[in-house]
Amino acid sequence: MTLGLLSQYVFNGLMLGMIYAMVAVGFTLFFGVLDVIKFSHGDVLMVGAFTGLATYLGLEAAGVDSPLVQLLVMTLVATLAMALLGALIAKYLVLPLRLAPPLNTLLLTLMLGSVLREAVRLFYPQGSNPKPYPRLLPADFVSFGSFTLRADSMILLLAGLAAIVAVHLVITRTKLGLAIRAVAQDAETARIMGINFEFIVLLTFAIGSGMAALGGLMNGLYYNEINFGMGLLLGVIGFSAAVLGGLGNIYGAILGGFLFSALQSVGAVALPALFPGTSTAYKDVFAFAVVIMFMAWRPTGLIAEKKSERV
Amino acid sequence: MKRHFTPASAVPALVSMAGVTLFAVLFLHAETQSAVMGLTLGAAVALYLLARFGWNALAAASFAGHGRSAQASVLAGVLIITAVFYDQHFPLLMLASVLLYIVVCLGLNLQFGYAGVVNFAGAAFFGIGCYTSAVLTNHTALPHLAVVLVGGLMAAGIGSLLILPVLRTYGHYAALVTIAFGILFRVFLEVNDALGGPQGIKVPGMEILGWKLNDGLQFGEIEISFYANYVLLALAMAAVAFTLVRRLERSWIGLNLDAVRLDETACAAFGIDVARWKITAFTLGNFLAGLAGAVYAMMTGFVAPNSFTFGDSLILVSIVILGGIGNPWGLSVAAAIVLMLPEKLQFIQEYRLLLYAVLVILILLFRPGGLMPRQVRNYLPGWKP
Numbered sequence: 001m002t003l004g005l006l007s008q009y010v011f012n013g014l015m016l017g018m019i020y021a022m023v024a025v026g027f028t029l030f031f032g033v034l035d036v037i038k039f040s041h042g043d044v045l046m047v048g049a050f051t052g053l054a055t056y057l058g059l060e061a062a063g064v065d066s067p068l069v070q071l072l073v074m075t076l077v078a079t080l081a082m083a084l085l086g087a088l089i090a091k092y093l094v095l096p097l098r099l100a101p102p103l104n105t106l107l108l109t110l111m112l113g114s115v116l117r118e119a120v121r122l123f124y125p126q127g128s129n130p131k132p133y134p135r136l137l138p139a140d141f142v143s144f145g146s147f148t149l150r151a152d153s154m155i156l157l158l159a160g161l162a163a164i165v166a167v168h169l170v171i172t173r174t175k176l177g178l179a180i181r182a183v184a185q186d187a188e189t190a191r192i193m194g195i196n197f198e199f200i201v202l203l204t205f206a207i208g209s210g211m212a213a214l215g216g217l218m219n220g221l222y223y224n225e226i227n228f229g230m231g232l233l234l235g236v237i238g239f240s241a242a243v244l245g246g247l248g249n250i251y252g253a254i255l256g257g258f259l260f261s262a263l264q265s266v267g268a269v270a271l272p273a274l275f276p277g278t279s280t281a282y283k284d285v286f287a288f289a290v291v292i293m294f295m296a297w298r299p300t301g302l303i304a305e306k307k308s309e310r311v
Numbered sequence: 312m313k314r315h316f317t318p319a320s321a322v323p324a325l326v327s328m329a330g331v332t333l334f335a336v337l338f339l340h341a342e343t344q345s346a347v348m349g350l351t352l353g354a355a356v357a358l359y360l361l362a363r364f365g366w367n368a369l370a371a372a373s374f375a376g377h378g379r380s381a382q383a384s385v386l387a388g389v390l391i392i393t394a395v396f397y398d399q400h401f402p403l404l405m406l407a408s409v410l411l412y413i414v415v416c417l418g419l420n421l422q423f424g425y426a427g428v429v430n431f432a433g434a435a436f437f438g439i440g441c442y443t444s445a446v447l448t449n450h451t452a453l454p455h456l457a458v459v460l461v462g463g464l465m466a467a468g469i470g471s472l473l474i475l476p477v478l479r480t481y482g483h484y485a486a487l488v489t490i491a492f493g494i495l496f497r498v499f500l501e502v503n504d505a506l507g508g509p510q511g512i513k514v515p516g517m518e519i520l521g522w523k524l525n526d527g528l529q530f531g532e533i534e535i536s537f538y539a540n541y542v543l544l545a546l547a548m549a550a551v552a553f554t555l556v557r558r559l560e561r562s563w564i565g566l567n568l569d570a571v572r573l574d575e576t577a578c579a580a581f582g583i584d585v586a587r588w589k590i591t592a593f594t595l596g597n598f599l600a601g602l603a604g605a606v607y608a609m610m611t612g613f614v615a616p617n618s619f620t621f622g623d624s625l626i627l628v629s630i631v632i633l634g635g636i637g638n639p640w641g642l643s644v645a646a647a648i649v650l651m652l653p654e655k656l657q658f659i660q661e662y663r664l665l666l667y668a669v670l671v672i673l674i675l676l677f678r679p680g681g682l683m684p685r686q687v688r689n690y691l692p693g694w695k696p
Contacts, residue, residue, distance in 0.1 A: 037483045093672070100679060102482055103429060108675045109631065110431075111626060111668040120664035232621065234491055245485050281502035288495040295488050296476040 004146030007102030013265040015153060015222060018160035021257025022215035022236025024245065025164060026208030028253040029243070032184035033204045036094055041112035041212055042084055042235015043088075044183075045115055048213030049226045050124060052078040056134050067136045074136075078213040086209025087202040088190070095201065103302045121228040130227040132173065134222035158219050163214050167207060168250060180204055184248065232285075241290050255302060263287040323366070323372035323405050324381045329481065335647075336395050339402040348689045356444060364590025371686075374640075380461050384605035393542050403538035407610060410545035411603040414552045416630045416642045418599030421556060424637035425565060426592030427475060428570030429486045432493035433627035436597045438619035439466040439496075440604020442506060445514045455517045459605040469596045477593060478586050483574075493624050500616035512614025514608045517544075525670075541610045548606065549643075552599055556639050561688065568592055622664060629671045635681030645682065 023045060030038045052074040059070050093112060097105045122129045137152035182190040183200045191197050219234070222224045229248035241260045245252025267286030272279065298304070333591050334354060349527075361367055374381045380696045389406070396413045397403040430436075440462035447458045476488045501509050516523060525539060559565050570586045579585055605631045608614045630649050634641030653663035674681060 031483075037486070093676070096676060100675075103423070103486075104675050106429075106483065107484055107628065108672055111629070111671045111675075112626060114622065114664055114668035115672070118662070118668065122662065122665065232492070236494055237620075239487060240491060243484055247483065261555060279502055281498070284498045285495050285502070288491040288498075291491050292476050292488055293474065295484060296479050299476075299479040299481070299484055301484075307337075 002146055004144065007144075007147045009269060010148070011147075011153065013261045015157055016264065017258035017261035019166075019215050019219055019222075019234070019257075020237055020241045020260050021254045022160060022211050022218070023234055024169060024241035024253035024257045025250060026164050026211050027239055027242035028245075028248055028250055029167075029180075029204050029208040031247045033099070033180060033187075034094065036088075036102065037109065037233060037239065038089070038094060038108060038205070038208075039090065039239070040116060041109075041208070041235070042112040042231035042238060043233055044085060044209050044231070045212040045216040045219070046226070046228060046231030047216075048082040048122060048209075049216030049220045049230070050083050050120055050131075050228075051213070053131060053133060053218045053226065054124075056061050056136075061221050063167055070134075071136045075214070079210040082208035082216075083210040084148060086205040086212075086287060089209075090202050090205035091198075094205070095198065115177035117228055117231060118275065124228070125178065127228050129181040130269070133224045135221075135224060137221060153222065156222055159194040160218055163211060164254060167211060170207070171250065188265070195278055240288070243301055244291065244294060246303035249303045250300075252301055252303040260287060260291075261289050262303065265296055297307045321373060321377040321380050324371040324377055325384050325686040327373075328384040328388050332391055335388070335392050338651070339392070339396060341655065344656065344658060351652065351656070356563070365666075369636060369657075372686070382550075382553075386546070389542070389546050393539055397457035397533070397535050397539060400536050400538055403536050404610075405651055405654055407538055407541040407545045408607070409647050410439050410542065410549040411607050411610075412627075412630070412650060413549045413643050414603035414648045415547040415575050415600045416627060416634075416646055417549075417556045417639060418596035418603075419627055419631050420642055421559070421592045421599070422678075423569075423595040424631060425560065425568035425572060426589055426594075428589050428593050428594065431486060431487050431621075431624050431628065432489040432496065433600060434619045434621075434623035435493045435496040436470060436600035437604040437607070437623075438500070438614075438616075439469055439470055440528075440620075441514075441608035441614040442500070443601070444605035444608045445512045445525075446506070448515050448609065449512065454520075455609065456519055458609075459602055460604025461596040463602035466604065468501060470594060471590075472596035474495070474590055474593065478589060491620070493621050497621070500619070507615070509616055511583055511613060511617075514612050516612065517541075517606070517609040528608045531578040538610075541606070544606060545610075550601065552602075553639055553643070559627065560637075560639075564588075564591070565688075575642040581645035624669060626664075629667050632671055633674060633681055635685055637685035638681065641685070643683055 006093060026039065026041050030041075038221050055074045055077045056070055059065075064070060064073075071207040089109075089112065093108060094105060097108060110293075135152075137155055141148045143149075158251060169177075171180055178197050179190070180203070181194045182193065182195055183197060183204075187197055197241060215234075216226070216231075221232065237260055238257070241256035242253045243256070244259055245254070247257030264283045264287045267283035268280040271286060334350070338347070341350055358367075369652050389410075392406060395405065396406075415433060418436075419430060419433050422430045428606070443462040443465040444458050447453050447461060448455065453461070473488060473492055477485055480488060500506055506512065560567075567578075567583050567588050569587050570581075570583055570589075575585050626649065630645045631642050632647065634643070634645030647669065653660045653666075659666060679686075
């Protein structure tokens with residue numbers, strides 16, 4: 001393998017890792033404030049990508065054809081719409097089940113994911129077919145031997161990084177973030193201290209879902225294609241990443257995202273090399289098998305959740 | 312002497328079963344969409360009215376008081392339906408599928424209804440049974456009854472690979488293990504050429520001691536659909552699985568499983584071996600799923616990865632939740648509704664996943680116990696606390 005090809009793999013892995021990390025951050029935020037898993041997260045990402053596409057088509061129809069304006073409006077509309085959707089889901093589906101067994105919330109959001117997926121498949125015009133995504137980023141590239149660095153990938157990578165850093169700053173440096181962390185540590189005490197519990201929960205869900213929308217747009221812009229089923233796998237991968245890193249920990253989520261994409265890349269490269277004749281399609285089998293084994297080794301992830309059972 | 316109509320009488324149970332059987336026959340007979348729709352709505356209204364006038368409680372008490380005759384009446388009901396449709400393939404195929412799905416869901420019910428071990432890979436274990444039977448019937452001369460058994464053992468065996476991660480993790484982490492396994496299994500089938508890849512493989516029909524189940528019986532002019540054979544086999548399997556699960560639930564094993572689900576810490580403090588009971592429930596549940604899968608593959612004659620998606624696992628889970636988690640009767644009714652309604656109502660076939668998903672969400676929000684919530688154990692018939 002040449003160095004160029006290797007760096008291509010690494011770059012691609014970084015890109016995927018960034019998207020996974022963005023999804024995983026959402027999972028970890030929700031788990032932090034409410035101790036729930038919102039499994040429809042991947043499908044919210046998919047709906048976000050479709051919202052972006054619909055906005056783009058609307059702008060085209062309205063005669064706006066500057067790529068920069070289109071991109072900005074798409075991002076804004078998709079992020080805000082998904083933030084709203086996330087808050088609505090939290091208010092009407094997740095919060096009412098707060099006292100029910102955690103399995104119920106997991107199931108409910110799994111089913112909600114199916115609803116979103118099926119709704120897009122059935123009600124978006126020709127929703128069951130893959131949709132081409134517009135190329136809105138500059139297509140310039142620089143070549144280093146056999147490795148080509150594309151400007152659009154670079155922009156996406158930086159945008160993802162910026163989004164994660166921004167969320168991190170909000171959570172660690174602002175008063176709002178302090179409130180989120182307080183609710184995550186102890187909801188009851190936070191309430192006594194005058195924090196509006198429901199508002200903070202809804203806000204957290206909005207932030208996480210907005211991140212998912214960004215991830216969806218990035219995914220669409222990177223692969224230039226989206227389909228209604230993409231959210232399921234991305235959701236499971238994001239959840240795996242969050243669990244690998246340790247639920248409730250934002251660094252863990254980022255770490256887990258990159259770890260999972262590394263596993264996939266290793267699976268894609270190493271498996272055919274080690275066992276001639278196996279196809280690279282086994283990369284997901286490999287990655288998930290490692291995740292299962294990893295769970296047996298560290299049942300609560302790399303950065304373990306601090307937990308004491310109250311009897 | 313004049314007999315008084317007491318709640319412990321067997322009559323309400325038998326009348327209810329007769330009504331259900333009659334409805335099932337009418338439902339399967341209905342040809343037009345409007346007839347099916349009318350019957351469905353009629354049944355819903357009738358059920359509501361019966362519940363209003365206290366009939367359901369009466370029937371439930373009667374079922375509880377006369378377990379044996381109630382179960383016999385259910386068997387009789389299925390046999391009557393089979394006899395009515397003796398020469399039609401489609402209704403019998405559906406009936407057999409429902410019965411096999413009941414076996415799978417009984418397994419899932421053992422796992423998360425009793426022991427509280429989550430399993431979001433039900434379709435994968437069902438699929439292991441299917442593929443085992445496909446491979447063994449195509450490549451070996453193993454008797455088919457043994458193939459079915461091996462199908463169950465394979466599912467239990469492969470499931471045992473997951474035992475360590477399932478035992479070490481709890482809650483959401485454990486859910487991830489089975490979800491990851493379900494997806495891994497499906498992807499593996501799709502990329503694996505030896506198992507037919509995305510196209511799947513053909514499976515020959517079943518043969519028990521020289522009796523070919525795929526040959527319909529013929530008595531003179533009367534020709535009986537070969538699916539009737541599978542209905543009988545599936546009915547026997549469902550009856551055995553049902554009895555097994557009910558007996559387990561009533562026994563000290565069921566008590567231990569319930570205790571494990573409700574509070575692991577307290578359980579361990581009282582000397583109950585949590586790991587042992589989780590392993591028992593998980594393995595036995597997967598075994599049941601594998602058994603049903605092996606028969607299902609031979610019945611449909613074809614297996615492909617597309618039948619074992621994560622969505623299918625979710626449908627299995629929704630059957631258990633819809634029926635009332637922990638209640639074998641409930642899941643049987645739910646399996647019939649979930650499988651038959653979309654087959655008969657063609658226009659909802661396209662929307663069925665959407666419909667189930669919305670239905671399960673509504674049930675979880677407004678009736679978390681399911682359609683037929685599980686009752687507290689009743690060791691003495693008619694005893695009221």
